[in-house]
Amino acid sequence: MDAANQQQQQETRRTSKGRQKIEIKRVEKESNRYVTFSKRKNGLFKKATELSTLCGAETAVIIFSEHRKLFSCGQPDVDQVLDRYLAETERVPNNFPSLIKNNVENQLANKQEYAESLKRLEEEQTVAKMIGSMNNMNGGGFWWDLPIDNME
Amino acid sequence: MDAANQQQQQETRRTSKGRQKIEIKRVEKESNRYVTFSKRKNGLFKKATELSTLCGAETAVIIFSEHRKLFSCGQPDVDQVLDRYLAETERVPNNFPSLIKNNVENQLANKQEYAESLKRLEEEQTVAKMIGSMNNMNGGGFWWDLPIDNME
């Protein structure tokens, strides 16, 4: 870079208006929105990490960009924090039932011999509850929808 | 407040050292740590909300204080973002079997027939092991993707 360019750049820098105040509403200009997203995402992760370090807290930050791309950050680990959150809120994730497809009643009818063999089950109450629950769920495959031979 | 007090306060203010630089490591003084936690937690939530608004992103922030108290913040909603995260990562929460049990109580009444049929079931060991296997899942995959051997 020659002296003239350097001079040019110097003057360009001098004209910077510095950080400008903005309203907290959608950034309309796409290029600005992307830059803002990238910067603030990093800022958020940094802040979350600092909070953990400074105060001994466990944190999880999950971000989906406007294009649904996933970014996450957690201390000690996103999934660990999520497990604790789900246990605390006693919440069943929506996507669990969506992964189960077959109807339990049909399964039971077709697996009569298997059902016959499951007598005197000590945990019948628990299993009954689980099955009752699963029967109300839509979607996915079932754990007993497996070749019976392999399960014996 | 009279003029003398105002004067006093003015002078008190003058002695403030303002924000001091700190190292990012555990704040040892308990009272300071609590104050820092509260302030930074609020700051983090604010930043996450702003990111969502500015850039059309979906965010979830989950924090457990050092005393395990839960705080969370999400746009549009923590659970919605979590569902998307779990779907994206194809992860089943570690505690999902207990979640199922906890959520199933209300459904049991309508499913008496299943409980009845299960009373005749044999092979309690097989089922017990399956349940045990499900309880031992550590994430990273679906329990129904386990090798059949693990379910015996």
Place this chain on the structure above:
DNA sequence: TAGACTATGTTTAGTAA
């Protein structure tokens, strides 16, 4: 725990690469 306060440390808008 949650506010208020001020001086200062930190983040970031606008821009270009």
Place this chain on the structure above:
DNA sequence: TTTACTAAACATAGTCT
């Protein structure tokens, strides 16, 4: 999408209430 740059906006440490 990320980085570099500057100056202004913003967050917050320390302290008291």
